[in-house]
Amino acid sequence: MSRDERGTSLAATLAAVAGLMVMALVVVSLVVNHLRVAQRVGNGMQARNRAESLLALAVQRLLADPDYGRARGPQDTLRLPSEGGGTSVLTFNPDIARMEGMAWSSNNFSEQSSSAPGWQDRVVPASSVHLVAVGRFRGVERQVEAILGVPRYPYVVACEGRLRSNGGLLVAAVDPSAPLDGQPLAPGHLACNGADTVAVQLGPHSRITGDVRAPGGIHLAPDSVVEGSVRSPAPPVQIPRIPLSSYDPQAQGKPQVQVLTVPALQAPILEGYARSDGSLRIEGGLTLEGGVLFVDGDLDLSGGVRGTGCVVVTGRARLEGASGLSTDNVSALLVGGDLTLDGGVGADSSFRGLVYTEGRLLVRDTTLTGVLLAVGTDVELHNSALLQAPELSRVEFPLGGWPLTLWFGQDEGEDEDGEDGEEAEGEVAVDVQRAPDGTYAVRDPAEGVEFSGLTQAQAVARISEFVESHTGESLSQEEIDQVWARLGSLATPEAELPERVVVDPNNFLGIRDKARILLWRDLP
Amino acid sequence: MRRRGLSLAEAVLSGLVLALVVAVLAQLYPLAVVSLSRGEHQLQADLWAQSLLDETEAESFDSLPPGQARQLPALRRGGASYAAVIRAYQPPGTDPSVLKALRVEVSWTEKGADRSVAHERWVLSLRQRE
Numbered sequence: 001m002s003r004d005e006r007g008t009s010l011a012a013t014l015a016a017v018a019g020l021m022v023m024a025l026v027v028v029s030l031v032v033n034h035l036r037v038a039q040r041v042g043n044g045m046q047a048r049n050r051a052e053s054l055l056a057l058a059v060q061r062l063l064a065d066p067d068y069g070r071a072r073g074p075q076d077t078l079r080l081p082s083e084g085g086g087t088s089v090l091t092f093n094p095d096i097a098r099m100e101g102m103a104w105s106s107n108n109f110s111e112q113s114s115s116a117p118g119w120q121d122r123v124v125p126a127s128s129v130h131l132v133a134v135g136r137f138r139g140v141e142r143q144v145e146a147i148l149g150v151p152r153y154p155y156v157v158a159c160e161g162r163l164r165s166n167g168g169l170l171v172a173a174v175d176p177s178a179p180l181d182g183q184p185l186a187p188g189h190l191a192c193n194g195a196d197t198v199a200v201q202l203g204p205h206s207r208i209t210g211d212v213r214a215p216g217g218i219h220l221a222p223d224s225v226v227e228g229s230v231r232s233p234a235p236p237v238q239i240p241r242i243p244l245s246s247y248d249p250q251a252q253g254k255p256q257v258q259v260l261t262v263p264a265l266q267a268p269i270l271e272g273y274a275r276s277d278g279s280l281r282i283e284g285g286l287t288l289e290g291g292v293l294f295v296d297g298d299l300d301l302s303g304g305v306r307g308t309g310c311v312v313v314t315g316r317a318r319l320e321g322a323s324g325l326s327t328d329n330v331s332a333l334l335v336g337g338d339l340t341l342d343g344g345v346g347a348d349s350s351f352r353g354l355v356y357t358e359g360r361l362l363v364r365d366t367t368l369t370g371v372l373l374a375v376g377t378d379v380e381l382h383n384s385a386l387l388q389a390p391e392l393s394r395v396e397f398p399l400g401g402w403p404l405t406l407w408f409g410q411d412e413g414e415d416e417d418g419e420d421g422e423e424a425e426g427e428v429a430v431d432v433q434r435a436p437d438g439t440y441a442v443r444d445p446a447e448g449v450e451f452s453g454l455t456q457a458q459a460v461a462r463i464s465e466f467v468e469s470h471t472g473e474s475l476s477q478e479e480i481d482q483v484w485a486r487l488g489s490l491a492t493p494e495a496e497l498p499e500r501v502v503v504d505p506n507n508f509l510g511i512r513d514k515a516r517i518l519l520w521r522d523l524p
Numbered sequence: 525m526r527r528r529g530l531s532l533a534e535a536v537l538s539g540l541v542l543a544l545v546v547a548v549l550a551q552l553y554p555l556a557v558v559s560l561s562r563g564e565h566q567l568q569a570d571l572w573a574q575s576l577l578d579e580t581e582a583e584s585f586d587s588l589p590p591g592q593a594r595q596l597p598a599l600r601r602g603g604a605s606y607a608a609v610i611r612a613y614q615p616p617g618t619d620p621s622v623l624k625a626l627r628v629e630v631s632w633t634e635k636g637a638d639r640s641v642a643h644e645r646w647v648l649s650l651r652q653r654e
Contacts, residue, residue, distance in 0.1 A: 013538035017545045024549050031556045031563075038563035042570035045643060049577070053625070053646035060622045060648070082644070148650075512622070517650050 043140040048522065050088040051135030051144040054080045055520075058090050058131050059148055062109065063512055069107040069129070078133075086137035094119075102143060103132040103523065109148070112502065113396070125149065132523065143523035150514045152390035153505045156188040156210075157381075158239045159361070159374035163192045163214075167203030167221070168383040171210070176352070176369055176389035185209045187228055188388040192216075192379075193236040202226075213237070239375055240508035242356050244336050247312045247503075248294050249273035255491070256404070270309065271400035279315065286311070288331060290400020292501055298337070304349065305331050308397045310503055316359065318342070321349060330370075332395040332503035335359065338376075341366045343384075353395050354503055373505060394504040402431035402443060404490055406483060408467045408475070428470045430463050434490045446470070456487050561602075562634060566641065568601050569630040572608060573643040576628045580610055585649040590614040590624050606632045615646060622649055 058078055061068045069076040069092035076092035090105060091097050097104035097119070106118035107129045118124040119132065128149030135142050156171050157163070172185035187210035192200045199216030202208070202224045211228035212218055218232045249257040260276040267284030270291035279297035286293070286301055288309025298315040305311065305319065308330050316337035321344060331353040333339075338359035343349025343366040350367040359376040367385045370392035408428045431443040440459035441452035444466045451462050460483050464475045475483070506514045576596065580588060588594060589612060596608040608630045615625050623646055631640035 009534050009538050013541055017541055020545050020549055024552055027556050028552065031559045035559055035563040038567040038570075041567060042641065045570055045574045049574075049643055049645040053644070056623050056646040056648045057618070059650065060619055063622055064619070512650075515650065517648070 039138075040140055043138045044142055046084065046086055046137040047135040047140045047142040048144060049135065050080065050082055050086045050137060051133040051142050053082075054078055054088040054090045054133040054135065055131055055144055055146050058105070058133065059146070059517070062107070062129055062148060063515060066109045066511060067107070069105060070110070072104075084137065086135065088133055088135040090131065090133040100134065102134040103145070105129065105131045109150075128518065145519065145521060145523050146517060147519040148515055149518045150506055151516050151518065153240075153371050153373075153393045154189060155191045155237065155371070156386045156388035157372045157374075157379070158191045158193075158237060159372075159379045160193045160239060161374070161377040161379065162194040162196055162198070162216075163190070163200045163379045163381070165201065165203050165206055165381040166383075167205050167224075169202060169206040169208075169381050170385040170387075171208045172385075173209065173388040173390075174369065176387075176392055180367075180387070186388075187211070188386070189213070189228065190386075191237040191239075193239065199232075238509055238513040239373055240505040241358075241375055242334055242373075242503075242505065242508050244312050244314055244334055247292060247310060247334065247501075248296075249275055249292065250294075267303065269307075271402075273399070285321065288400075290397050290501075292399070305329070305333070305351065307331070308395075309400075310334070310395065310397075310501060313337070316340075317357075319351075320344060329353075330392060330395055330397070332356070334503070338362075340364075341368070343367075352389075353392055354505065356505070371505065394502070394506070396500060396502045396504070399499040399501055402433045404432040404486065406430045406432060406463065406486065408471070408479070428467050430466050432459065432463070432487060432490065440487060440490075442466070444469075456484065459487055460484055558635065564602055565604050565632060565634055565639070568604070569606060569632060569639075569641045570643070572599060572606060573628040573630045573641055576608055576610055576630075577626055577643055577645050580626050580628075581645070581647045585624070585647075588612045588626070590620065604632045604634065606630050618646075623647070 057080060072092050072094065074093050074096060077096055078090045080088045089100055089102065091100070092105045092107060094104045103119040106116060106124045108116040108124040109127060109129050111126045113126050115126055116124045118130045122130060124130045128147055131146045131148065133144055156173065171188045171190050173188040174180060174183055174185060189210035190208055190212045192214040194214055195216040197217045198219045199214040200212060200218040202220050204221045204223050206221065206224035208226045208228065211231060212226050213231035213234035215233050215236055218230055220226065245251050254273050256272060258272065258274040260274055260280065263279065264281040268282065269287040269289060270293055271289045273292050275294045277296055280295045280299050282301045283303060285303030286305050288305065288307040291309040293311045295313045299313040299317040302320045304321045306329050310332040312334045314336040316339070317335045318340040320342045329352050333353070333355045335357040339357040340362045341351060342364045349365060350369065353370045355368060355370065356373045357376055361374045361376065361379045363384045364382040365384065367387065369387045369389050371388065372386055429445055431445055433441050435441060435452065439452065440454045440456060441450065442454065442459050442462045443450040454462060460480060463483055464480065468474045588610065591613065593609055593611040596610070599606045608628060611627045613625050613627065614620055625644060625646045627642060627644040629640055629642045631638060
């Protein structure tokens, strides 16, 4: 061996040792990494559980106090320490959220119609709360978001008693803004709380595109189809009970109520509040232009219901004839006694909106688009289609009408505030209302001419012009004095926006019965 | 040219170094295997506990009332036998009709030592099926 070759074996050995050490380091790092990943996965689960637990606690707080967090104050923050050193935080306060490096929650629960901006300009829909909780455990952080909201009433038909159909029943969900013909039908659900052996009986040619459920038995004719599931026995569902008196303008002390003193009306057009102290018969159809008709008795109505409004009947009600399916026609029909909706054989009769009855219900040859709630005894559906449109389960409209209508050209003493709404031959009506700034607006309903921003003197002058244009005669000084006095007594409204009437079954359910978790997911 | 062989000293030194290194590495290997196994078992237990929480939450809210516990059959995976207990309890100051807590404890034996993990989640009646 030369001098240069001496020590080769030692160098080779050291090289082999170095290689072995590298391999050992690789093995050790792999093992450590594996352990670390396993621990992070476990810690991530723990952090997520802590975040979800806090979300649950926040939901409980909101169910107890729907306004919790609306103030966005520092006190609107929840923290949940737990064993093992983990913590979780949920806050409605943006400043605290920024300090914690997390998203903040937003409460828009009390708002019925408009959405609100949330974290990162997210849209928080009306009647909902956006919740974000962060959970931390041993250096791992997880954020979970949830939306607590009030969805539309989920059933097309919900009844407390038995439900019978002699056949030809269709229950489905549709888009009310699109033509019904050819439209694909979405699942529409039928719920019955009857506990009888046969609580639901569906006759031949019935088609239910969603579920049918009842605590009692469900009997289907051989050629009837339930495209969803048949759930029997199923727990009863919550059906709201709507107190009719909450829509009685007299009981609620509403101003400017038209008092209907006649037992019969021919094709009336109603705006604002109208009330009949006794039973009422309407022929030729009822047109509602933002009107609420309260009948303290029975109602017999032929010719259907058109327009937008609400009909409340404390006794029994019978509606015959067609109504329009146009999108302008949305009504709520609330009946304390038995209700009959009879479209007539061969007629294309329909009703759009909410139907509620506390008595027996009979629907025949009618297409109902909306929601049908029957908290009385039995429901009978014959040759009818019940179509769910979530938008129509809630009826909301601005109250129509002008608070004061002056009548001219009739006998002395008959000058009424729009009494019975019918204009006789030779009579001139002029509508008057007052703006929040104290100015007046006057309208000639016959010509559709309207002036606003008037002083009291200008309003009287315009009224005089309207009357003169129709009758050819100007108002006498005595009439001018009367008009002046009536205008002076007209109260200034507190708000510029007209009153909105809302008929929503959800409003009559407890928050625990109507609130639902609409979203629950991890935030990246 | 005439070559000379390895010196005795070189051979002895190389052999000693190699023996030492191999001996150290031989100790590392079982440690690595044990550590890997521990990580696997921990992960398995965490996943099972989380899965049990999810399953129980998906049941009826009243299926496991607070104060009750449910013992699950043992699960054998990767040479270990896992036992799980699900307990429900009512967190202080909460509404029993809205909220309850579920706690899952998964335990197993590893190299003669008892190990366990616990996962806990508060659940809502709103999220559970009727």
